[in-house]
Amino acid sequence: MISLLDAGSGQSAEKLIKMATTTSTENSGLLDVLLPEFTKETGIEVKVFAKGTGAAIRDGMDGNVDVIFVHAKAREEKFISEGYGSYRLDVMHNDFVIIGPAGDPAKIEGMQDAAGAFRKMTAAKVKFISRGDDSGTHIKEQALWKASGEAMKTEASEIIKKGKKHALSFVYPVGLGKRYISIGQGMGKTLTFAEEKQAYTLTDRGTFLKYKYGRKLGLNLEILCEGDQNLFNPYGVIPVSPKKHPHVKFAAADRLARWLVSAQAQALIGQYKIAGRQAFFPDALPVAE
Amino acid sequence: MDFLTDSFLSAILLIWTLNHDLLVIVGVSMKVSSISTFIASLLGVPSGFLIAFSEFRGKRLVITLLNTLLALPTVVVGLFVYAFISRRGIFGTYDLLYTQKAIIIGQIILIVPIITTFTISAVSRIDDRYRKAALTLGANLMQTARIIIREARFAIMTAIVMAFGRVIAEVGISMMLGGNAKGFTRTMTTAMALEYDKGEFVLSVALGTVLLCVSFGVNIFCNYFQGKSRL
Numbered sequence: 001m002i003s004l005l006d007a008g009s010g011q012s013a014e015k016l017i018k019m020a021t022t023t024s025t026e027n028s029g030l031l032d033v034l035l036p037e038f039t040k041e042t043g044i045e046v047k048v049f050a051k052g053t054g055a056a057i058r059d060g061m062d063g064n065v066d067v068i069f070v071h072a073k074a075r076e077e078k079f080i081s082e083g084y085g086s087y088r089l090d091v092m093h094n095d096f097v098i099i100g101p102a103g104d105p106a107k108i109e110g111m112q113d114a115a116g117a118f119r120k121m122t123a124a125k126v127k128f129i130s131r132g133d134d135s136g137t138h139i140k141e142q143a144l145w146k147a148s149g150e151a152m153k154t155e156a157s158e159i160i161k162k163g164k165k166h167a168l169s170f171v172y173p174v175g176l177g178k179r180y181i182s183i184g185q186g187m188g189k190t191l192t193f194a195e196e197k198q199a200y201t202l203t204d205r206g207t208f209l210k211y212k213y214g215r216k217l218g219l220n221l222e223i224l225c226e227g228d229q230n231l232f233n234p235y236g237v238i239p240v241s242p243k244k245h246p247h248v249k250f251a252a253a254d255r256l257a258r259w260l261v262s263a264q265a266q267a268l269i270g271q272y273k274i275a276g277r278q279a280f281f282p283d284a285l286p287v288a289e
Numbered sequence: 290m291d292f293l294t295d296s297f298l299s300a301i302l303l304i305w306t307l308n309h310d311l312l313v314i315v316g317v318s319m320k321v322s323s324i325s326t327f328i329a330s331l332l333g334v335p336s337g338f339l340i341a342f343s344e345f346r347g348k349r350l351v352i353t354l355l356n357t358l359l360a361l362p363t364v365v366v367g368l369f370v371y372a373f374i375s376r377r378g379i380f381g382t383y384d385l386l387y388t389q390k391a392i393i394i395g396q397i398i399l400i401v402p403i404i405t406t407f408t409i410s411a412v413s414r415i416d417d418r419y420r421k422a423a424l425t426l427g428a429n430l431m432q433t434a435r436i437i438i439r440e441a442r443f444a445i446m447t448a449i450v451m452a453f454g455r456v457i458a459e460v461g462i463s464m465m466l467g468g469n470a471k472g473f474t475r476t477m478t479t480a481m482a483l484e485y486d487k488g489e490f491v492l493s494v495a496l497g498t499v500l501l502c503v504s505f506g507v508n509i510f511c512n513y514f515q516g517k518s519r520l
Contacts, residue, residue: 051486058488132471134487157308159299159491163291170310170471182471184483185464193468196376196386217377 017252018047020059021069022136023186025235026050028206028279029214030272037268038259044252052135052186060084060238063245067253069260071235072136085238086250090283091260092269093234096140098225099191099208100126100200114228118148122175127199130172131190132182136233141202142171144230150175195219204233206279213275234283237261260284296494303495304502314496315503318476321389321467322457325396330449333401337408338434352409358402363395363461370395370466387468392476395462400452407451411444412437450511454504477503 025031026048035046049056049065053072060068061084068085070076079085098108098117106124108117121128131138145152151174156167172180183193187207194201198221205226212219237260239253259265261284269282303311340351372378374385374394385391415437423433438445460478467474469483477500484493 055486055488133483134489155310157310157492158302158306159489159495160295160302161299161491163295165302178472181473183469184471184475184479184486185469189468193387193470 014249014252015043016045016047017067017249017256018049018065019067019069019253019256020049020051020056020065022053022056022071023050023188024071024137024204024207025069027186027188028204028210028274030206030269030280033272034260034265034268037265038256042252042255042259044255046256050186052131052133052138054134060240063240063248065240066248066250067237067239067256069235069237070136071233072139073234073236075139076236076238079238083244084241086241086243086254087257088236088238089257089261091235091237092266092280092282092284093232094204094206094280095226096137096202096231096233097205097208097223098200098202099194099221100224101198102220102222104222104224106200109222109224111225112227114144114225114230115148117225118144118173119150121200122148122150122173125176125179127179127181127197128176129190129194129197129199129201130180130182131187131202132170132184133186135186137187137202137204140231140233144202145171145173147230148173191219191221195221200224206274209274209277209279213277235280292490293494296491297498299491300495300498304499311496311499313472314475314477314480315499317389317474318457318478318500319503321392321463321476322396322453325393325456326400326449326453328393329397329400329404329452332397333404333448333452334408334445336401337405338412338437340405341409341412352406355402355406355409359406361399361402363399363459364465366395366398367462367465370398370462374466386466387470387474389467389474391466392463392474395466396456396459399459399462400455403452403455404448407448408441408445411441411448414444415440446511450508453507457504457507458500 021031031048035048039045049059051059053070053075056068056070057075057079059065060079076085076088080088098114100106100108106121106126108120111117130141152171153174154169154171156169158165158167160166170182172182181199183190187203188211190201191203191208191211208223237257239250239257240248242248242250266282266284269280270278272280340348370391371386374380374383374391376386419436419440420433423436428436458478460482463474463476463479464482467476467479469475469479477496481493481496484490484496
Protein backbone atom coordinates (compact mmCIF):
# COMPACT_ATOMS: atom_id res chain seq x y z
CA MET A 1 0.00 0.00 0.00
CA ILE A 2 2.71 2.37 1.00
CA SER A 3 4.82 1.59 -2.02
CA LEU A 4 1.80 2.12 -4.24
CA LEU A 5 1.20 5.52 -2.73
CA ASP A 6 4.85 6.39 -3.12
CA ALA A 7 4.86 5.44 -6.75
CA GLY A 8 1.78 7.54 -7.30
CA SER A 9 3.16 10.63 -5.61
CA GLY A 10 6.51 10.19 -7.35
CA GLN A 11 4.89 10.23 -10.71
CA SER A 12 2.71 13.23 -10.05
CA ALA A 13 5.70 15.01 -8.50
CA GLU A 14 7.53 14.79 -11.83
CA LYS A 15 4.60 16.70 -13.27
CA LEU A 16 5.10 19.60 -10.89
CA ILE A 17 8.21 21.75 -10.84
CA LYS A 18 9.12 24.81 -8.83
CA MET A 19 10.44 27.97 -10.41
CA ALA A 20 11.90 30.98 -8.63
CA THR A 21 11.54 34.16 -10.59
CA THR A 22 11.62 37.88 -10.12
CA THR A 23 8.66 39.92 -9.01
CA SER A 24 8.82 41.80 -12.31
CA THR A 25 7.98 38.73 -14.43
CA GLU A 26 5.20 37.76 -12.07
CA ASN A 27 3.73 41.25 -11.63
CA SER A 28 3.73 41.98 -15.35
CA GLY A 29 1.33 39.10 -15.98
CA LEU A 30 3.47 37.46 -18.67
CA LEU A 31 3.73 34.16 -16.80
CA ASP A 32 -0.04 33.87 -16.71
CA VAL A 33 0.07 33.68 -20.48
CA LEU A 34 3.13 31.48 -20.90
CA LEU A 35 2.81 28.84 -18.21
CA PRO A 36 -0.74 27.60 -18.97
CA GLU A 37 0.40 26.99 -22.57
CA PHE A 38 3.40 25.04 -21.33
CA THR A 39 1.21 22.96 -19.02
CA LYS A 40 -1.26 22.27 -21.81
CA GLU A 41 1.50 21.03 -24.05
CA THR A 42 3.58 18.97 -21.62
CA GLY A 43 1.31 18.24 -18.67
CA ILE A 44 3.96 19.72 -16.39
CA GLU A 45 2.69 22.24 -13.87
CA VAL A 46 4.93 25.06 -12.72
CA LYS A 47 4.72 26.48 -9.24
CA VAL A 48 6.02 30.04 -9.24
CA PHE A 49 7.80 31.77 -6.38
CA ALA A 50 8.28 35.44 -7.16
CA LYS A 51 11.00 37.23 -5.20
CA GLY A 52 13.85 39.62 -5.72
CA THR A 53 16.59 38.28 -8.00
CA GLY A 54 18.89 37.83 -5.00
CA ALA A 55 16.42 35.59 -3.20
CA ALA A 56 15.49 33.74 -6.39
CA ILE A 57 19.16 32.89 -7.01
CA ARG A 58 19.50 31.93 -3.39
CA ASP A 59 16.59 29.52 -3.77
CA GLY A 60 18.42 27.92 -6.67
CA MET A 61 21.65 27.67 -4.68
CA ASP A 62 19.83 25.98 -1.82
CA GLY A 63 18.07 23.56 -4.16
CA ASN A 64 14.64 24.80 -3.11
CA VAL A 65 13.53 25.14 -6.71
CA ASP A 66 14.15 23.29 -9.97
CA VAL A 67 14.66 26.25 -12.27
CA ILE A 68 15.25 30.01 -11.99
CA PHE A 69 14.14 32.74 -14.39
CA VAL A 70 15.85 36.00 -13.52
CA HIS A 71 17.56 39.12 -14.83
CA ALA A 72 21.01 39.87 -13.45
CA LYS A 73 23.39 38.51 -16.03
CA ALA A 74 26.65 38.78 -14.09
CA ARG A 75 25.17 36.95 -11.12
CA GLU A 76 23.55 34.35 -13.33
CA GLU A 77 26.92 33.58 -14.88
CA LYS A 78 28.46 33.26 -11.43
CA PHE A 79 25.60 30.95 -10.45
CA ILE A 80 26.58 28.67 -13.32
CA SER A 81 30.34 28.89 -12.88
CA GLU A 82 29.94 27.90 -9.23
CA GLY A 83 28.13 24.78 -10.38
CA TYR A 84 24.63 25.60 -9.16
CA GLY A 85 23.10 26.05 -12.57
CA SER A 86 23.45 23.68 -15.52
CA TYR A 87 23.20 26.20 -18.38
CA ARG A 88 21.64 29.56 -19.21
CA LEU A 89 19.41 30.46 -22.15
CA ASP A 90 18.62 34.00 -23.23
CA VAL A 91 14.84 34.23 -23.31
CA MET A 92 13.87 37.83 -23.77
CA HIS A 93 14.54 41.34 -22.67
CA ASN A 94 12.57 44.30 -21.65
CA ASP A 95 13.92 47.63 -20.61
CA PHE A 96 13.98 49.86 -17.60
CA VAL A 97 12.45 53.29 -17.62
CA ILE A 98 12.68 56.17 -15.20
CA ILE A 99 9.26 57.32 -14.11
CA GLY A 100 8.14 60.29 -12.08
CA PRO A 101 5.28 62.69 -11.41
CA ALA A 102 3.65 64.28 -14.45
CA GLY A 103 4.79 67.74 -13.30
CA ASP A 104 8.42 66.53 -13.55
CA PRO A 105 10.19 68.91 -11.12
CA ALA A 106 13.58 67.49 -12.15
CA LYS A 107 12.92 68.30 -15.84
CA ILE A 108 14.11 64.97 -17.21
CA GLU A 109 11.20 64.38 -19.57
CA GLY A 110 12.34 63.20 -23.00
CA MET A 111 15.91 62.53 -21.89
CA GLN A 112 17.63 59.38 -23.09
CA ASP A 113 20.76 59.48 -20.96
CA ALA A 114 19.81 57.66 -17.75
CA ALA A 115 22.91 58.65 -15.78
CA GLY A 116 22.32 62.26 -16.79
CA ALA A 117 18.72 62.02 -15.58
CA PHE A 118 20.00 60.77 -12.23
CA ARG A 119 22.28 63.82 -12.00
CA LYS A 120 19.38 66.17 -12.71
CA MET A 121 17.23 64.44 -10.11
CA THR A 122 19.95 64.94 -7.53
CA ALA A 123 20.33 68.59 -8.48
CA ALA A 124 16.58 69.16 -8.20
CA LYS A 125 16.50 67.28 -4.88
CA VAL A 126 13.45 65.20 -5.74
CA LYS A 127 12.23 62.17 -3.85
CA PHE A 128 13.53 58.89 -5.22
CA ILE A 129 12.20 55.48 -4.20
CA SER A 130 14.69 52.64 -4.36
CA ARG A 131 13.80 48.94 -4.42
CA GLY A 132 16.64 48.37 -1.96
CA ASP A 133 16.07 44.62 -2.00
CA ASP A 134 19.12 43.40 -3.88
CA SER A 135 16.97 42.61 -6.91
CA GLY A 136 18.00 42.91 -10.55
CA THR A 137 16.31 46.30 -10.71
CA HIS A 138 18.10 47.45 -7.57
CA ILE A 139 21.44 46.30 -8.95
CA LYS A 140 20.74 48.21 -12.17
CA GLU A 141 19.81 51.32 -10.20
CA GLN A 142 23.05 51.16 -8.22
CA ALA A 143 25.03 50.80 -11.44
CA LEU A 144 23.31 53.87 -12.88
CA TRP A 145 24.04 55.92 -9.77
CA LYS A 146 27.66 54.89 -10.07
CA ALA A 147 27.68 55.89 -13.74
CA SER A 148 26.13 59.27 -12.91
CA GLY A 149 29.27 60.24 -11.01
CA GLU A 150 27.24 61.54 -8.06
CA ALA A 151 28.91 61.24 -4.67
CA MET A 152 27.84 57.97 -3.12
CA LYS A 153 27.98 57.00 0.51
CA THR A 154 28.38 53.47 1.75
CA GLU A 155 27.10 52.22 5.04
CA ALA A 156 28.43 48.82 5.96
CA SER A 157 27.22 46.31 8.50
CA GLU A 158 29.34 43.39 9.51
CA ILE A 159 27.93 39.92 9.82
CA ILE A 160 29.53 36.53 10.21
CA LYS A 161 29.37 34.00 7.42
CA LYS A 162 31.14 30.66 7.49
CA GLY A 163 32.96 31.79 10.59
CA LYS A 164 34.42 34.88 8.88
CA LYS A 165 33.43 38.51 9.01
CA HIS A 166 31.59 39.80 5.97
CA ALA A 167 30.52 43.33 5.24
CA LEU A 168 27.08 44.05 3.88
CA SER A 169 26.93 47.46 2.35
CA PHE A 170 24.20 49.88 1.51
CA VAL A 171 25.10 52.51 -1.07
CA TYR A 172 23.11 55.69 -1.54
CA PRO A 173 23.58 59.08 -3.21
CA VAL A 174 24.63 61.71 -0.68
CA GLY A 175 23.05 64.48 -2.73
CA LEU A 176 19.54 63.17 -2.15
CA GLY A 177 20.04 62.42 1.53
CA LYS A 178 16.73 61.69 3.19
CA ARG A 179 14.89 62.01 -0.10
CA TYR A 180 16.42 58.72 -1.18
CA ILE A 181 13.96 56.21 0.26
CA SER A 182 15.00 52.58 0.24
CA ILE A 183 11.99 50.35 0.88
CA GLY A 184 13.27 46.83 0.28
CA GLN A 185 10.18 45.56 -1.51
CA GLY A 186 9.05 44.23 -4.86
CA MET A 187 8.47 46.25 -8.04
CA GLY A 188 4.70 46.54 -7.65
CA LYS A 189 5.02 47.79 -4.09
CA THR A 190 7.71 50.25 -5.12
CA LEU A 191 5.45 51.68 -7.82
CA THR A 192 2.61 52.09 -5.33
CA PHE A 193 4.98 53.76 -2.91
CA ALA A 194 6.28 56.15 -5.59
CA GLU A 195 2.74 56.96 -6.67
CA GLU A 196 1.74 57.62 -3.08
CA LYS A 197 4.67 60.00 -2.55
CA GLN A 198 4.65 61.31 -6.16
CA ALA A 199 8.33 60.42 -6.36
CA TYR A 200 10.73 59.20 -9.04
CA THR A 201 11.83 55.61 -9.41
CA LEU A 202 13.45 53.14 -11.78
CA THR A 203 11.16 50.36 -13.00
CA ASP A 204 10.98 47.70 -15.65
CA ARG A 205 8.60 48.67 -18.42
CA GLY A 206 6.38 45.58 -18.15
CA THR A 207 5.41 46.04 -14.52
CA PHE A 208 4.94 49.77 -15.03
CA LEU A 209 2.56 49.27 -17.99
CA LYS A 210 0.61 46.71 -16.00
CA TYR A 211 0.22 49.07 -13.07
CA LYS A 212 -0.51 52.13 -15.16
CA TYR A 213 -2.87 50.76 -17.80
CA GLY A 214 -3.86 47.32 -16.57
CA ARG A 215 -5.88 48.50 -13.61
CA LYS A 216 -8.97 50.51 -12.95
CA LEU A 217 -7.18 53.06 -10.80
CA GLY A 218 -3.92 53.28 -12.68
CA LEU A 219 -0.83 55.21 -11.69
CA ASN A 220 -0.54 58.91 -12.42
CA LEU A 221 3.23 58.64 -12.80
CA GLU A 222 4.66 58.93 -16.30
CA ILE A 223 7.64 57.52 -18.19
CA LEU A 224 10.12 60.39 -18.31
CA CYS A 225 13.38 58.84 -19.45
CA GLU A 226 13.76 55.82 -21.74
CA GLY A 227 15.76 54.35 -24.58
CA ASP A 228 19.28 54.36 -23.09
CA GLN A 229 21.39 51.29 -23.97
CA ASN A 230 22.22 51.05 -20.28
CA LEU A 231 18.55 50.48 -19.48
CA PHE A 232 18.53 47.17 -21.35
CA ASN A 233 17.34 44.27 -19.18
CA PRO A 234 17.95 40.68 -20.37
CA TYR A 235 16.16 37.71 -18.81
CA GLY A 236 17.69 34.24 -18.66
CA VAL A 237 16.37 30.86 -17.62
CA ILE A 238 18.62 28.41 -15.74
CA PRO A 239 17.70 24.87 -14.66
CA VAL A 240 19.33 24.05 -11.34
CA SER A 241 22.13 21.54 -11.76
CA PRO A 242 21.27 17.97 -10.70
CA LYS A 243 24.96 17.46 -9.92
CA LYS A 244 24.73 19.92 -7.05
CA HIS A 245 21.22 18.98 -5.96
CA PRO A 246 20.34 15.42 -7.05
CA HIS A 247 16.74 15.86 -5.93
CA VAL A 248 15.83 18.54 -8.49
CA LYS A 249 13.57 17.53 -11.34
CA PHE A 250 16.04 18.33 -14.05
CA ALA A 251 14.21 16.64 -16.94
CA ALA A 252 11.07 18.72 -16.45
CA ALA A 253 13.04 21.93 -15.74
CA ASP A 254 15.08 21.33 -18.86
CA ARG A 255 11.88 20.98 -20.87
CA LEU A 256 10.58 24.27 -19.54
CA ALA A 257 13.83 26.09 -20.35
CA ARG A 258 13.91 24.74 -23.89
CA TRP A 259 10.22 25.45 -24.36
CA LEU A 260 10.72 29.10 -23.35
CA VAL A 261 13.11 29.59 -26.28
CA SER A 262 10.95 27.64 -28.74
CA ALA A 263 9.34 29.50 -31.63
CA GLN A 264 5.93 29.12 -30.00
CA ALA A 265 6.87 30.63 -26.64
CA GLN A 266 8.94 33.34 -28.29
CA ALA A 267 5.95 34.30 -30.41
CA LEU A 268 3.77 34.46 -27.29
CA ILE A 269 6.32 36.72 -25.61
CA GLY A 270 6.47 39.00 -28.66
CA GLN A 271 2.70 39.20 -28.86
CA TYR A 272 2.16 39.84 -25.18
CA LYS A 273 0.85 43.34 -24.86
CA ILE A 274 -0.12 45.41 -21.89
CA ALA A 275 -2.72 48.00 -22.80
CA GLY A 276 -1.70 47.71 -26.44
CA ARG A 277 2.00 48.14 -25.78
CA GLN A 278 4.67 45.49 -26.23
CA ALA A 279 6.33 44.80 -22.89
CA PHE A 280 8.92 42.09 -23.63
CA PHE A 281 11.12 41.51 -26.63
CA PRO A 282 11.96 37.87 -27.47
CA ASP A 283 15.71 37.27 -27.74
CA ALA A 284 15.84 33.66 -28.93
CA LEU A 285 14.05 34.13 -32.25
CA PRO A 286 15.73 32.95 -35.43
CA VAL A 287 17.59 35.83 -37.10
CA ALA A 288 15.08 35.91 -39.95
CA GLU A 289 12.40 37.23 -37.62
CA MET B 290 24.64 24.07 12.21
CA ASP B 291 27.04 26.58 10.67
CA PHE B 292 24.10 28.69 9.74
CA LEU B 293 22.87 29.00 13.31
CA THR B 294 26.27 29.70 14.83
CA ASP B 295 26.94 32.31 12.14
CA SER B 296 23.62 33.96 12.85
CA PHE B 297 24.19 33.95 16.56
CA LEU B 298 27.71 35.36 16.26
CA SER B 299 26.45 38.02 13.85
CA ALA B 300 23.80 39.01 16.35
CA ILE B 301 26.43 39.44 19.05
CA LEU B 302 28.65 41.41 16.67
CA LEU B 303 25.78 43.70 15.67
CA ILE B 304 24.91 44.42 19.28
CA TRP B 305 28.49 44.65 20.48
CA THR B 306 29.50 47.22 17.86
CA LEU B 307 26.24 49.13 18.41
CA ASN B 308 25.68 48.96 14.68
CA HIS B 309 24.08 52.21 13.54
CA ASP B 310 21.50 50.67 11.22
CA LEU B 311 20.48 48.23 13.89
CA LEU B 312 20.04 50.99 16.47
CA VAL B 313 17.85 52.97 14.07
CA ILE B 314 15.70 49.92 13.34
CA VAL B 315 15.34 48.99 17.00
CA GLY B 316 14.63 52.65 17.82
CA VAL B 317 11.83 52.90 15.25
CA SER B 318 10.29 49.65 16.53
CA MET B 319 10.45 50.71 20.17
CA LYS B 320 9.11 54.19 19.52
CA VAL B 321 6.20 53.14 17.34
CA SER B 322 5.19 50.21 19.54
CA SER B 323 5.43 52.20 22.78
CA ILE B 324 3.32 55.05 21.45
CA SER B 325 0.65 52.75 20.07
CA THR B 326 0.56 50.70 23.29
CA PHE B 327 0.32 53.87 25.36
CA ILE B 328 -2.56 55.33 23.37
CA ALA B 329 -4.31 51.97 23.14
CA SER B 330 -4.06 51.64 26.94
CA LEU B 331 -5.60 55.07 27.42
CA LEU B 332 -8.50 53.93 25.26
CA GLY B 333 -8.74 50.28 26.25
CA VAL B 334 -8.48 50.33 30.05
CA PRO B 335 -11.31 52.86 30.66
CA SER B 336 -13.51 51.14 28.05
CA GLY B 337 -12.89 47.83 29.80
CA PHE B 338 -13.98 49.38 33.11
CA LEU B 339 -17.07 50.91 31.60
CA ILE B 340 -18.17 47.70 29.94
CA ALA B 341 -17.46 45.60 33.03
CA PHE B 342 -19.36 47.84 35.42
CA SER B 343 -22.31 48.96 33.42
CA GLU B 344 -25.29 46.83 32.71
CA PHE B 345 -26.80 47.35 29.31
CA ARG B 346 -28.60 45.36 26.66
CA GLY B 347 -26.24 43.66 24.28
CA LYS B 348 -23.34 43.59 26.75
CA ARG B 349 -22.70 39.95 25.98
CA LEU B 350 -22.71 40.76 22.28
CA VAL B 351 -20.14 43.53 22.77
CA ILE B 352 -17.91 41.16 24.71
CA THR B 353 -18.29 38.47 22.07
CA LEU B 354 -17.40 40.98 19.37
CA LEU B 355 -14.34 42.11 21.30
CA ASN B 356 -13.27 38.49 21.73
CA THR B 357 -13.60 37.99 18.00
CA LEU B 358 -11.44 41.04 17.37
CA LEU B 359 -8.67 39.38 19.39
CA ALA B 360 -8.09 37.25 16.33
CA LEU B 361 -8.02 40.26 14.00
CA PRO B 362 -5.38 39.56 11.33
CA THR B 363 -2.84 42.34 10.91
CA VAL B 364 -3.29 42.40 7.14
CA VAL B 365 -6.99 43.12 7.57
CA VAL B 366 -6.20 46.13 9.77
CA GLY B 367 -3.54 47.13 7.26
CA LEU B 368 -5.92 46.99 4.30
CA PHE B 369 -8.67 48.79 6.16
CA VAL B 370 -6.48 51.68 7.29
CA TYR B 371 -4.77 51.77 3.89
CA ALA B 372 -8.11 52.34 2.18
CA PHE B 373 -8.69 55.40 4.36
CA ILE B 374 -5.31 57.07 4.26
CA SER B 375 -3.98 56.37 0.78
CA ARG B 376 -3.87 59.30 -1.61
CA ARG B 377 -7.20 58.24 -3.06
CA GLY B 378 -8.77 57.67 0.36
CA ILE B 379 -10.80 60.03 2.52
CA PHE B 380 -7.79 61.18 4.55
CA GLY B 381 -5.47 61.14 1.53
CA THR B 382 -4.56 64.79 1.80
CA TYR B 383 -2.79 64.30 5.13
CA ASP B 384 0.01 62.31 3.48
CA LEU B 385 -0.19 59.69 6.24
CA LEU B 386 0.52 56.51 4.32
CA TYR B 387 4.06 55.16 4.69
CA THR B 388 4.79 57.12 7.84
CA GLN B 389 5.28 56.07 11.44
CA LYS B 390 1.91 57.66 12.28
CA ALA B 391 0.21 55.24 9.90
CA ILE B 392 1.78 52.25 11.67
CA ILE B 393 0.72 53.65 15.04
CA ILE B 394 -2.89 54.07 13.90
CA GLY B 395 -3.02 50.50 12.63
CA GLN B 396 -1.40 49.07 15.74
CA ILE B 397 -3.80 50.91 18.04
CA ILE B 398 -6.74 49.36 16.20
CA LEU B 399 -5.06 45.99 16.54
CA ILE B 400 -4.53 46.05 20.30
CA VAL B 401 -7.39 48.11 21.74
CA PRO B 402 -9.57 44.95 21.73
CA ILE B 403 -6.81 43.03 23.55
CA ILE B 404 -6.46 45.59 26.31
CA THR B 405 -10.22 46.10 26.63
CA THR B 406 -11.08 42.40 26.84
CA PHE B 407 -8.38 41.64 29.36
CA THR B 408 -9.35 44.65 31.45
CA ILE B 409 -12.95 43.43 31.46
CA SER B 410 -11.94 39.98 32.62
CA ALA B 411 -9.45 41.36 35.16
CA VAL B 412 -12.03 43.69 36.66
CA SER B 413 -14.84 41.15 36.59
CA ARG B 414 -12.69 38.70 38.48
CA ILE B 415 -12.37 41.08 41.43
CA ASP B 416 -14.86 40.00 44.05
CA ASP B 417 -17.99 42.09 43.83
CA ARG B 418 -17.88 42.44 47.62
CA TYR B 419 -14.94 44.84 47.31
CA ARG B 420 -17.04 47.17 45.30
CA LYS B 421 -20.03 46.90 47.60
CA ALA B 422 -17.88 47.30 50.69
CA ALA B 423 -16.23 50.41 49.25
CA LEU B 424 -19.58 51.88 48.31
CA THR B 425 -21.14 51.20 51.73
CA LEU B 426 -18.11 52.78 53.37
CA GLY B 427 -19.01 55.94 51.51
CA ALA B 428 -16.55 55.84 48.61
CA ASN B 429 -17.73 57.62 45.49
CA LEU B 430 -17.47 56.12 42.01
CA MET B 431 -13.93 57.41 41.34
CA GLN B 432 -12.65 56.12 44.66
CA THR B 433 -14.27 52.76 44.05
CA ALA B 434 -12.67 52.61 40.62
CA ARG B 435 -9.29 53.33 42.21
CA ILE B 436 -9.71 50.47 44.63
CA ILE B 437 -10.66 48.11 41.86
CA ILE B 438 -7.68 49.25 39.76
CA ARG B 439 -5.38 48.55 42.68
CA GLU B 440 -6.75 45.06 42.97
CA ALA B 441 -6.66 44.41 39.23
CA ARG B 442 -3.39 46.19 38.44
CA PHE B 443 -1.31 43.08 37.78
CA ALA B 444 -3.79 41.64 35.37
CA ILE B 445 -4.13 44.99 33.58
CA MET B 446 -0.36 45.38 33.44
CA THR B 447 -0.12 41.89 31.95
CA ALA B 448 -2.68 42.87 29.32
CA ILE B 449 -0.62 45.93 28.39
CA VAL B 450 2.62 43.97 28.23
CA MET B 451 0.87 41.41 26.04
CA ALA B 452 -0.43 44.14 23.76
CA PHE B 453 3.08 45.56 23.48
CA GLY B 454 4.36 42.10 22.60
CA ARG B 455 1.75 41.82 19.90
CA VAL B 456 2.64 45.11 18.21
CA ILE B 457 6.40 44.83 18.43
CA ALA B 458 6.22 41.37 16.86
CA GLU B 459 3.69 42.07 14.13
CA VAL B 460 4.79 42.52 10.54
CA GLY B 461 1.60 42.97 8.47
CA ILE B 462 0.65 46.46 9.59
CA SER B 463 4.21 47.77 9.67
CA MET B 464 4.81 46.52 6.15
CA MET B 465 1.53 47.65 4.59
CA LEU B 466 1.19 51.02 6.29
CA GLY B 467 4.84 51.80 7.00
CA GLY B 468 6.27 50.57 3.74
CA ASN B 469 9.62 49.46 5.22
CA ALA B 470 11.44 52.69 4.23
CA LYS B 471 15.00 52.52 5.50
CA GLY B 472 15.56 54.86 8.43
CA PHE B 473 11.93 55.97 8.63
CA THR B 474 9.54 53.06 8.91
CA ARG B 475 11.82 50.03 8.84
CA THR B 476 11.04 48.07 11.99
CA MET B 477 12.69 44.95 13.32
CA THR B 478 10.09 42.66 11.77
CA THR B 479 9.99 44.32 8.36
CA ALA B 480 13.79 44.36 8.31
CA MET B 481 13.76 40.62 8.96
CA ALA B 482 11.25 40.05 6.18
CA LEU B 483 13.44 42.11 3.85
CA GLU B 484 16.67 40.29 4.68
CA TYR B 485 14.83 37.03 4.12
CA ASP B 486 13.67 38.28 0.72
CA LYS B 487 17.23 39.21 -0.14
CA GLY B 488 18.42 35.75 0.81
CA GLU B 489 20.48 37.18 3.71
CA PHE B 490 19.22 34.71 6.27
CA VAL B 491 22.09 35.31 8.66
CA LEU B 492 21.22 38.95 9.23
CA SER B 493 17.55 38.02 9.46
CA VAL B 494 18.14 35.53 12.25
CA ALA B 495 20.49 37.99 13.94
CA LEU B 496 17.72 40.58 13.97
CA GLY B 497 15.33 37.97 15.32
CA THR B 498 17.72 37.33 18.17
CA VAL B 499 17.91 41.04 18.92
CA LEU B 500 14.12 41.29 18.87
CA LEU B 501 13.83 38.49 21.42
CA CYS B 502 16.44 40.19 23.60
CA VAL B 503 14.50 43.45 23.47
CA SER B 504 11.26 41.70 24.43
CA PHE B 505 13.11 39.94 27.21
CA GLY B 506 14.39 43.30 28.46
CA VAL B 507 10.92 44.84 28.38
CA ASN B 508 9.52 41.93 30.36
CA ILE B 509 12.27 42.12 32.96
CA PHE B 510 11.57 45.81 33.32
CA CYS B 511 7.85 45.20 33.78
CA ASN B 512 8.50 42.40 36.25
CA TYR B 513 10.71 44.67 38.26
CA PHE B 514 8.07 47.36 38.13
CA GLN B 515 5.38 44.95 39.32
CA GLY B 516 7.60 43.61 42.04
CA LYS B 517 8.21 47.15 43.30
CA SER B 518 4.60 48.13 43.38
CA ARG B 519 3.85 45.03 45.42
CA LEU B 520 5.80 46.48 48.37
